[in-house]
Amino acid sequence: MTRPGANHAAQMGWFAAHKWLLARRFVQLAFLAVFLTGPLVHVWIAKGTLASSLTLGVLPLTDPMIALQSVLARHALSLTALTGAAIVLAVYIVVGGRAYCAWVCPINMVTDFAAWARARLGIKETITLDRRLRYWLLAGVLAASAATGTIAWEFVNPVTIVHRGLVTGSILGGSALLVTLALLLFDFGIAARGWCGHLCPVGAFYGLLGAKSLVRVAAVRRDACNNCMECFAVCPERQVIAPALRGADKGVGPVILSGDCTNCGRCMDVCSKQVFRFGTRFTPAATQVLKGE
Amino acid sequence: MAKAPDHNGAVNRRGLLTGALRAACGAGLVALLIAMPAHRRAVAVALRPPGALPEADFLSACVRCGLCVRDCPYNTLTLSDLGDGPSLGTPFFNARNVPCEMCEDIPCAAACPTDALDKGLKDIKDARMGIAVLVDHENCLNFQGLRCDVCYRVCPLSDAAITLEVQHNVRTGKHAMFIPTVHTDKCTGCGKCEKACVLEEAAIKVLPHALAVGELGQHYRWGWKEKDKAGEALIEDNLQLPIRGMENGLPSSELKGFKP
Numbered sequence: 001m002t003r004p005g006a007n008h009a010a011q012m013g014w015f016a017a018h019k020w021l022l023a024r025r026f027v028q029l030a031f032l033a034v035f036l037t038g039p040l041v042h043v044w045i046a047k048g049t050l051a052s053s054l055t056l057g058v059l060p061l062t063d064p065m066i067a068l069q070s071v072l073a074r075h076a077l078s079l080t081a082l083t084g085a086a087i088v089l090a091v092y093i094v095v096g097g098r099a100y101c102a103w104v105c106p107i108n109m110v111t112d113f114a115a116w117a118r119a120r121l122g123i124k125e126t127i128t129l130d131r132r133l134r135y136w137l138l139a140g141v142l143a144a145s146a147a148t149g150t151i152a153w154e155f156v157n158p159v160t161i162v163h164r165g166l167v168t169g170s171i172l173g174g175s176a177l178l179v180t181l182a183l184l185l186f187d188f189g190i191a192a193r194g195w196c197g198h199l200c201p202v203g204a205f206y207g208l209l210g211a212k213s214l215v216r217v218a219a220v221r222r223d224a225c226n227n228c229m230e231c232f233a234v235c236p237e238r239q240v241i242a243p244a245l246r247g248a249d250k251g252v253g254p255v256i257l258s259g260d261c262t263n264c265g266r267c268m269d270v271c272s273k274q275v276f277r278f279g280t281r282f283t284p285a286a287t288q289v290l291k292g293e
Numbered sequence: 294m295a296k297a298p299d300h301n302g303a304v305n306r307r308g309l310l311t312g313a314l315r316a317a318c319g320a321g322l323v324a325l326l327i328a329m330p331a332h333r334r335a336v337a338v339a340l341r342p343p344g345a346l347p348e349a350d351f352l353s354a355c356v357r358c359g360l361c362v363r364d365c366p367y368n369t370l371t372l373s374d375l376g377d378g379p380s381l382g383t384p385f386f387n388a389r390n391v392p393c394e395m396c397e398d399i400p401c402a403a404a405c406p407t408d409a410l411d412k413g414l415k416d417i418k419d420a421r422m423g424i425a426v427l428v429d430h431e432n433c434l435n436f437q438g439l440r441c442d443v444c445y446r447v448c449p450l451s452d453a454a455i456t457l458e459v460q461h462n463v464r465t466g467k468h469a470m471f472i473p474t475v476h477t478d479k480c481t482g483c484g485k486c487e488k489a490c491v492l493e494e495a496a497i498k499v500l501p502h503a504l505a506v507g508e509l510g511q512h513y514r515w516g517w518k519e520k521d522k523a524g525e526a527l528i529e530d531n532l533q534l535p536i537r538g539m540e541n542g543l544p545s546s547e548l549k550g551f552k553p
Contacts, residue, residue: 053360062406076408081356081408125312151353156381164357178329189314189322
């Protein structure tokens with residue numbers, strides 16, 4: 001197999017074969033930038049971290065998973081935090097739960113880099129982890145919060161540790177650097193797509209949300225699929241594709257309904273047959289696709 | 294895992310390389326995980342911002358977002374990192390570095406989105422970030438009979454949270470000592486005294502309440518306070534019982550008239 005996306009790039013140009021990847025990197029960096037303008041040039045856009053923030057002095061946002069842990073720890077959460085969590089929930093129920101993972105979370109760039117390096121070096125060896133582990137981990141985290149009366153995952157959460165390190169500048173030497181290196185080594189040398197794809201309970205939480213969310217990737221032109229397998233090769237959650245892509249006989253799809261899908265759009269980038277596009281969970285298959293197109 | 298040897302018995306080079314790679318990554322990962330607790334170093338006591346809930350409740354409420362840190366106008370607060378002591382990412386300050394300036398509008402507590410810092414704290418004088426304790430009597434200049442008084446003079450609640458108590462100077466036999474004395478019902482734990490102490494290492498330090506203040510047993514009462522409260526002694530005076538055979542005092546002539 002040639003490198004995923006090579007065919008699409010040959011047909012439509014490099015930019016078309018990297019459109020969503022570039023968009024995602026831009027959005028990820030933009031989310032970082034709005035937190036950094038304050039400390040760096042004293043123009044405050046977003047204050048705080050991904051755990052809880054205040055944007056332009058008016059918009060409060062709070063991570064709903066952290067808010068849930070706080071409630072389970074029997075803290076009477078303030079109206080500000082509850083409002084902030086509700087806004088975040090409302091946004092992700094529309095744009096796709098794990099859109100957080102693909103478009104906002106700073107860890108994505110670390111683990112995507114590890115996956116890219118594995119692919120370039122042709123490393124196939126990996127320990128096998130069950131993708132459901134993250135849901136058990138999420139259950140454990142919530143139980144631990146209730147049992148210990150603390151926001152349990154925040155003692156170790158790589159997402160907020162790294163984001164905190166980035167916005168406070170301590171990434172240069174503190175815990176954020178160690179965590180980043182640890183995740184890089186884990187995903188690169190030990191388990192392929194290990195952290196984000198198998199273990200992270202934050203992703204699991206947003207995945208539960210994503211199973212009910214509106215914006216989804218749909219294999220609308222699945223009739224045109226030539227089984228080149230490139231989408232499977234780039235997808236960070238490859239188990240979500242087959243039901244939507246190959247479920248026509250069973251009347252399944254064409255929408256990827258699994259909450260594990262991160263709405264990253266890489267499948268759209270690499271597919272030379274334009275099988276996938278963003279739609280809603282109600283998107284029907286395209287009917288006018290000609291066989292053998 | 295390393296692949297099986299190929300036909301001519303040579304070990305598959307690729308299998309060896311990837312095996313070594315995984316071992317190296319595994320070892321690196323373990324090293325990084327061990328490096329985290331290994332960062333712990335001895336440091337001064339870390340104090341929470343004004344209005345912070347008691348530590349157990351604080352950890353159910355603080356989401357470690359740093360909004361209090363951002364809104365502190367004096368850069369007193371920082372978020373904890375490895376080795377700082379407090380739980381990773383939670384806000385704290387070290388009084389000897391930058392003490393709390395006790396802003397009247399308490400901007401740190403106002404910024405807290407989760408009420409981990411209690412907005413019910415309206416008067417910064419009611420904050421209890423810790424309690425100043427004059428821990429080192431051997432090096433405190435005032436304890437030597439000198440008039441340093443710096444902790445007393447910088448205290449925002451001088452003459453209330455810290456007073457100078459006069460004692461006899463036994464060393465010289467004729468001078469007074471002015472002993473800086475902290476009053477726990479007034480001290481906010483802002484740390485200005487610890488910051489200002491002129492010694493190389495501060496003789497007065499702000500400690501968390503639990504370390505600094507003892508607590509009386511629930512059943513215990515100070516007799517003199519109860520007496521003041523009641524306006525009289527709570528127990529009756531000793532019974533004056535006659536001693537048989539001595540109603541007229543001791544029989545001995547010198548002690549005649551003495552009654553026990």
